[in-house]
Amino acid sequence: MSKPQLFMATLFAVLITPALQAQERGAALVEEKVCFGCHQMAAVSIGPPWQAIAARHAPRKDVMLDVLASRIMHGGGGNWGLVPMVPNQRVNEEEAKILAAWVLAQAPQAGQ
Numbered sequence: 687m688s689k690p691q692l693f694m695a696t697l698f699a700v701l702i703t704p705a706l707q708a709q710e711r712g713a714a715l716v717e718e719k720v721c722f723g724c725h726q727m728a729a730v731s732i733g734p735p736w737q738a739i740a741a742r743h744a745p746r747k748d749v750m751l752d753v754l755a756s757r758i759m760h761g762g763g764g765n766w767g768l769v770p771m772v773p774n775q776r777v778n779e780e781e782a783k784i785l786a787a788w789v790l791a792q793a794p795q796a797g798q
């Protein structure tokens with residue numbers, strides 16, 4: 687491997703891999719914690735679709751990461767409709783942050 691290639695490979699390993707792993711972990715957690723029972727990717731279910739949540743909070747992602755993580759753990763209501771989200775008691779703080787980051791990354795790409 688040439689020096690630039692080695693540099694790029696290292697950069698990828700250091701910067702990109704943890705981000706990808708967090709997204710994979712998030713995708714696994716939404717399945718595991720049965721979030722799809724009330725949420726779907728693009729269609730309204732009992733709860734709002736992931737894409738709509740991500741799109742709404744896109745301008746304030748940094749702040750919303752903690753706010754959403756807290757709502758995921760403790761529940762919340764009045765932001766989307768009449769139905770509140772019940773507390774998800776089997777979600778700890780670390781998992782809630784990974785889930786919030788995953789949700790925030792689901793905004794539809796331009797052109798989709």
Ligand code: HEC
Pocket residue numbers: 716719720721722723724725732733734739754757758762763764765766767768769770771772774777785786789
């Ligand atoms: C029993 C149904 C139900 C389950 C299970 C559920 N949710 Fe929700 N969720 C809702 C409803 C209803 C809302 C809209 C609440 C509102 O209007 O503020 C919501 C809102 C949200 C929001 C947006 C909050 C906001 O203020 O924009 C996020 C993020 C979210 N849910 C994530 C999750 C995750 C992650 C899980 C799995 C751990 C999960 N939900 C499981 C019903 C559910």
